[in-house]
Amino acid sequence: MTRATTDKENRRQEIVQAVAQHLVENGIHNSALRALAKSVGMSDRMLMYYFETKEELIAQALLLIASGLVGSLENVLPRGQVSGQQILDALRLMGEDPAAHPGQKLWFEIIGLAMRDTGPYKSTAKQILDGWEDWIRERLGSKRAHLAPTILAQAEGEMMINLLRRPD
Amino acid sequence: MTRATTDKENRRQEIVQAVAQHLVENGIHNSALRALAKSVGMSDRMLMYYFETKEELIAQALLLIASGLVGSLENVLPRGQVSGQQILDALRLMGEDPAAHPGQKLWFEIIGLAMRDTGPYKSTAKQILDGWEDWIRERLGSKRAHLAPTILAQAEGEMMINLLRRPD
DNA sequence: GGCTAGTTGTAGCATACGCTACGTTTACTG
DNA sequence: CAGTAAACGTAGCGTATGCTACAACTAGCC
DSSP: HHHHHHHHHHHHHHHHHHHHHHHHHHHHGGOOOHHHHHHHSSSSSHHHHHOOOHHHHHHHHHHHHHHHHHHHTSSSSSSSSHHHHHHHHHHHHHOGGGGGHHHHHHHHHHHHTTTOOOOOOHHHHHHHHHHHHHHHHHHHOOOTGHHHHHHHHHHHHHHHHHHHHHOO | OOHHHHHHHHHHHHEEEEHHHHHHHHHGGHHHHHHHHHHHHSSSHHHHSSOOHHHHHHHHHHHHHHHHHHHHHTSOOOSSSHHHHHHHHHHHHHHHOOOGGGHHHHHHHHHHHHHHTOOOOOHHEEEEHHHHHHHHHHHHHHHGGGGHHHHHHHHHHHHHHHHHOOOO
């Protein structure tokens, strides 16, 4: 029984992984249950077999994306004694990478949904935001840690405006 | 015939007005045709009589909101020779007014939809963004006008983060 | 009064969505 | 091998959505 549980749990993780990828590539807007099932390679019936509701599935996928996103930041800058300007420059550089754009779009899609919080979007958005702020604070060092909220806001604002004004 | 056209046009404007109000109060997420019709005080059938598609109706309402929003900014600060800090402070003060929150939520909802641009959201978002940037540039005066994009990003980022972290 | 054009109500179509009923297959245990 | 529970496929339910067909009413003009 424990073995079966483990297998099922592994399967669930694979599904969450595939759904997360689908979300990044296609957005929440184009993620009906049937479309997700197609991306995962199974029927929507099976998604409901492995997860109670669509909302639970999406929540887990967003969680995975959030942890991956914050984790990927970990090694791009050393901790402590980095100036705010250097942090902003690093974030700007990362933001310009076209490979990062789908994830950024998804991020602001989540924010839009969080505004009328139905479901897991608001908590996920807060979590990602906190992750970023912690990351900034750690680079700044304790002496300038109070600048973190301002730098975060600047970076978020620039990211949003760039996405809106980009042609694509 | 010209008279009939005028009457119909007036009626259209009234509808757009009511729909705009509904959008600000309830968000795009809760704005199905039948819900809009109820707010306007007519049947959804009539909405389709006055407008070709729902998309056209929403687009016009968003346009009205955008122009009203930028227009309301006009007299809160004098033009020219205002420092970036003063502008940011003024925007922060406005953003803290609870009466402004529904509009702000709608704003980020529009941005989220603009990310997968289906319909009028992206152009409306750009338009509002340009309006704000122009407003900032005019307050700064020509000497410091180049600071406008940075200030705009800072203000947008702070507004977004505040909305996400607010309890409600 | 008839006629036409603009206006409105009733009812419902077609599609998409999240989710489920129900039966069948698979795989493991005794 | 028999029996049982997990794993899956097929089909479709109920609801919501954007939109429309169709008939009826109203108003102005001859």
